[in-house]
Amino acid sequence: ISAAEPRLALRAALVGEALRPAETTELWAETRAGFSAPDIAGAFADVTLLEAASERDEAVAIAVALKRAVEQPGQRAALVTGDRALARRVSIELQRFGVVADDSGGTPLANTPAASLLRLALEAVFRPGDPMSLLSLFKHPLLGLGLERADVRHAAELVELVALRGGTGRPDIVSLPELFEARLIGLGSDSRPPFWFSRLTVRSIEGSRNLLERLAQALAPVAAFRGQADIDLAALVEASVVALENLGRTADGSLGELYAGDAGEKLAELLRGLVAASAPLSFAGNEWPDVMAALIAPETVKPAQGTDRNIAIWGALEARLQTVDTLVIGGLNEGVWPRKPESDRFMSRLMKTGIDLEPPERRIGLAAHDFQMAMGMKKVVLARSARAGDAPAVPSRWLQRLLTFIGNDQAVELRRRGDELLAWARALDTGPRQDFAPRPQPKPPLSVRPGHFSVTEIETLRRDPYAVYARRILGLIPLDPVIRDPGAAERGTLFHAILHMFSARVADPRAPDALAGLIAAGRACFADAALPADVEAVWWPRFEKLAANIIEWDRTRADAVIRRHAEERAGKTIVSQSGVTLSGYADRVDLLAGGMADILDYKTGSSPSKAQAHTLLAPQLALEGALLRRGAFKDLGAREPSQLAFIRLKPNGEVFEESILEHNRQPRTATDLAEEAWARLEKLLIHYADPTTGYLSRALPFREGETDGDYDHLARVLEWSAGGDAGDEGGEA
Structure with missing residues (x-):
């Protein structure tokens, strides 16, 4: 073994002193005096400190450093880090230079396309109810089912629109064909079908049916095990392989794409091993996705060929026995260098000490040894980022010790060299300056501007006029959200339907059977809603508690009410000199004596607030009062509003009337508030x-x-707001 170069030996001595045990660091004052400034400068002449602002900047700068290091023929460079996320980032950044790094860590098999197809298929079969898993399966690039990929994609898009968007539910891939047919029939009989429904063709519908039929046949081998409590591993593996190959088969019957490349070969090798395994193991069917994930998790895919042998990415263990001309030590932050000691799941620290097992801190010492060995390379780049994710990062304790020991002057020189790398990294993405997109404010011709609004659209016109432009003028209708579990919006709709049915069936809440009538209306609407059992188990007791309080509240005002009207429609009414018409619905209108009426709006949530309604930021209720004064409710005639109020239906069963006529001790009459809302609307x-x-x-x-x-995405809100064009944008607390 040849002796180390003098400056490398000096660097090793300096690093050794910097990493001496904490109990002896008081000796730094003595040992530091033994190293002159020129000696330290010479020892660290080939050391660079790269401190990037973010993890991405760190990865780009490391890629630049590695590429520069191998520009001379015969030179080799490597990155050593325990942060696999950083390693993957650097691998991607190197590809912009046409370099495929030799990554010893490889790519997790679970992240490869073929393995993800298997995972999605198993989750879809054994974990029904998640529409996102189904959508991911339908849109997977390897899903073939013996069809052309374009045909699969087009058919999957129609299945998504019909069966997996709009409304609530828990889709099951086994019963998905029936769900598709039921929802298709429902859309056909809907008085207001979605905008895309008229574009469907018989051919596209048949294509989707064919896709669903093939999918059901492909997954039948594993679906047969669903619900079983004791299944043999070998049988499940064989069924899963058959299902996977059914899913990945191309139009010509080939499995070449499924098992293509190093990742496909690795998955095939794993599955062959599982099929041939003789170890007895059985478990419940719904555990199979987790078992398969655990079997795949340790496996990695390492490219067999095509990598650049001059640039490598290593973990600390691989770096111990290898030498390169330039070594980048990446991720020099606490938590990576060194890793945090992890508590053992099975043995406490005291138990380990009792049987003479090594404590978790011993790994910190090993990591310090790895760091010192890495510093022995000829050229070293020390790299870290100032932030890890969204939080500030703390520099590695060894980096802090090293910079403290060699002194500020040398640290400045190390950072200067690192700043050069960062400048080159930033130059890669430097281009002509592009101005931020301006805040959109389209001005269409008057002839295409809306001539009619509903009362619910007025708040949108005030808050986000661009949304009115996109929907009413451009005719861009957003897709329904992905099918989901019933939530707050559905609960509000359900309770509104119950109260409407109750008002239609029971004329007088003082009747002895009023509560029974409300409960009966609730049962009928709950039956129509067909809620999942677990959701109904929560909502029904909540409604029963509400029902008694609703009747009690209704009886307190029954003496003054002549007649109750539920969901009354206000016809189109011209808004003064604007020429634009307004219409709307009122949840409930109670007719009083003297030509007066109360307008009530049921609310199961907290929005809009009383303050927003009183200040006319949410003018719906006040505008309904204005429409009432103008006789827009044809069945009621022209009447004066007496009260404008929200009826809050709280989750704890509380029911109370919240008038919007008074806020901050400033009372208004219903007529005044309604007329002010009308005047503001006319002006708008x-x-x-x-x-x-x-x-x-x-x-x-x-x-x-x-x-x-x-x-907001169409208006490029994130872009123009980041560009500073949001100065007059305000918000509400």
Whole structure:
């Protein structure tokens, strides 16, 4: 073994002193004096400190450092890190230089396309109810089913629209063909079908039916085991392999794409081993996805050929016995160098000490040894990022010790060399300056602007005019959300339907059978809703508690009410001089003596608030009062509003009436509030009758910073708001 170069030996001595045990660091003052500044500068002349602002910047700079290191023929470079996420980032960044790094860690088999197809298929069969798993399976690039890929994709899109979007439910891949047919029939009989329904053709529907039939046949081998409590491993593996190959078969019957490349060969090898395994093992069918995931998890895919042998990515263990010309030590933050000691799941620290097992901290010492050995390479780049994820990162204790020991002057020089790498990394993505997209404010011709609104659209017109432009003028209708479990919106709709049915059936809440009538209406609506058993088990007791309180509240006002009207429709009414018409629905209108009426709006949630309604940020209730005064409710005639109120139906069963006529000790009459809302609406509509007025994006958002509107992506909200074009955008608390 040849002696180390003098400067490498000096560097080793300096690193050794920096990493001396904490109990002896008081000796630094003495030992530091033994190293002169020129000696330290010479020892660290080929050491670079790269401190990036983010993990991505760190990965790009490391890729640049590795590429530069092998520019000279015969030179080799490597990255050593325990952070697999960083290793994957660097591998991707190296590909922009046409370099496929020799990564000793490889790619987890579970992340490869073929393995993910198997995982999605098993989850779809044994974990029914998740529409996202089904969508992922339908859109998987390897799903063939013996059809052309384009045909599979087109048929899957129709299945998604018909069976997996809109409404609530828990789709099951076994019964998906029946669900598709039932929802297709329902859409055909719907008075207001979705915008895409008219575009369906017989050919496209038959294509989707064929896809679902083939999918059911492909998964039949594993679906047969669903619900069984004791299944042999070998039988399940064989069935899973058959199902996987059925799914991945191309139009010509080939399995070449499924088992293509190193990843496909690795999966085939694993499955062959499982089929041939003789160890007895049995478990319940619904455990099979987890068992298969556990079997696949340790497996990695390492490219057999095609990698660049001059650039490698190693873990600390591989780096111990290998030498390169340039070594990058990446991820030099606490938690990576060193890793946090993990508690043993089965043995406590005290138990380990009692039987002379090594404590978790011993691995910290081994990691320190790995760091010192890595510092012995000829050229070293120390790399870290200032942030890990969304949180600030703490530099590795060894990096802190090293920089402290060699002094600030040397640390500045190391950082200067690192800044050069960062500058080159930033230059890779430097291009002509592009201005941020401006905040959209389209100004369509008056002839295409809406001439009619419903009362529920007025708040949108005030808050986000661009959404009105996109929906009403461009005709862009958002797709229904993915089918889901019933939530707050569905609960509100259900309770509204119950109260409407009750009002139609029971004229007087003071009747002895009023509560029974409300319960009967509830049972009928719950039956129509066909809720999942676990959801109904929560909602029904909540409704029963509400029912008694609803009757009690209704009886307190029954003496003053002449007649109750549920879900009354207000016809189109011209808004003064604007020429635009307005219509709407009222949840409930109670007729009183003297030509008066109360307008009530049932609310199962907290939005809109009383303050928003009183200040006319949410003007729906006040506009209904204005429509009532103008006789828009044809069956009621022109009446004066006496009360405008929300009826809050709380989850704990509480029912209370919340008038919007008073806020912050400022009372208003219903007539005044209704007329002010009408005057503001007229002014707003006249404003949009001006051809120079545009439909501004997010004029008055509900909350500052929210970007989940149906048309926010079309308006490029994230882009123009990041560019500083949100100065006049406000929000509500």
